[in-house]
Amino acid sequence: MTLALAESRVRQFVALTKPRVVSLIVFCAVIGMFLAVPGLPPAHTVFFATLGIALVAGAAAAVNCLVEQKIDAAMERTRARPLPRGKLTTLHALAFAGCIGAGGLWLLFHLVNPLTMWLTFGTFIGYAVIYTIVLKPATPQNIVIGGASGAMPPVLGWAAVTNDIAPEPLLLFLIIFIWTPPHFWSLALYRAKEYAKAGLPMLPNTHGQKYTRLQIVLYTCALIGVSLLPYAIRMSGVLYLAAALALGGVFLAYSLKLYRSYSDALARATFRFSIVYLAALFSALLIDHYWR
Numbered sequence: 001m002t003l004a005l006a007e008s009r010v011r012q013f014v015a016l017t018k019p020r021v022v023s024l025i026v027f028c029a030v031i032g033m034f035l036a037v038p039g040l041p042p043a044h045t046v047f048f049a050t051l052g053i054a055l056v057a058g059a060a061a062a063v064n065c066l067v068e069q070k071i072d073a074a075m076e077r078t079r080a081r082p083l084p085r086g087k088l089t090t091l092h093a094l095a096f097a098g099c100i101g102a103g104g105l106w107l108l109f110h111l112v113n114p115l116t117m118w119l120t121f122g123t124f125i126g127y128a129v130i131y132t133i134v135l136k137p138a139t140p141q142n143i144v145i146g147g148a149s150g151a152m153p154p155v156l157g158w159a160a161v162t163n164d165i166a167p168e169p170l171l172l173f174l175i176i177f178i179w180t181p182p183h184f185w186s187l188a189l190y191r192a193k194e195y196a197k198a199g200l201p202m203l204p205n206t207h208g209q210k211y212t213r214l215q216i217v218l219y220t221c222a223l224i225g226v227s228l229l230p231y232a233i234r235m236s237g238v239l240y241l242a243a244a245l246a247l248g249g250v251f252l253a254y255s256l257k258l259y260r261s262y263s264d265a266l267a268r269a270t271f272r273f274s275i276v277y278l279a280a281l282f283s284a285l286l287i288d289h290y291w292r
Contacts, residue, residue: 017058032157055104147180243284
């Protein structure tokens with residue numbers, strides 16, 4: 001195998017892990033690690049927990065690509081992934097997911113703590129099996145129910161440092177859980193035809209655009225309320241409160257405009273801002289944690 005071919009193969013395997021999605025997962029987990037203690041968490045714990053969580057998250061993404069390769073081939077957004085293009089085989093993907101998933105769980109069990117390993121394994125099952133195989137093809141509420149697995153990273157990070165689960169990371173879980181539907185449904189709105197072609201029962205196709213846009217507004221309102229809970233329980237201070245209100249106000253403005261005058265471009269902009277929202281909100285929480 002030539003060097004160029006080897007590099008191409010590596011890129012295909014990396015693409016299987018959905019790096020952009022995994023980077024947000026890891027980011028939220030690391031925030032949980034730093035919020036878990038007054039000072040700085042142990043460097044070795046942060047390193048091995050981050051690596052282990054990233055590997056297991058990548059394995060879950062690879063399984064998702066494996067299960068949905070026919071669906072991916074029918075959608076413009078995903079048809080360039082390695083499996084639909086024939087760059088990797090099913091066996092390649094299965095072996096890769098097994099290796100990095102097992103490696104990540106081993107790291108978490110032996111070099112972090114068993115609680116984090118089991119929580120991460122449960123998250124893997126939630127996404128790769130319950131969401132991907134059971135919920136996604138069966139119900140338009142797939143992202144609501146399945147969003148629980150995507151909301152786990154702060155809990156994993158907190159458990160990695162403290163070997164415990166406390167109310168604080170559960171609030172962070174709740175924020176991501178409520179954030180997920182308006183985030184995903186913004187995408188589903190402008191990809192509705194692709195999801196219909198793939199035969200997936202996404203909310204815009206089963207209940208209509210108007211209903212979906214209303215749900216985005218309602219969930220965004222709920223998200224603003226939930227985002228204030230860290231301040232309410234004195235987990236954070238005024239800096240975070242100001243950031244949560246400002247970011248929530250912008251998100252709500254996007255949602256209301258989307259409800260009143262829909263366009264694909266606005267749905268894309270709402271989807272993109274939702275990612276900025278979550279990253280900025282958690283960054284504000286971290287800055288507030290050390291600023292107070």
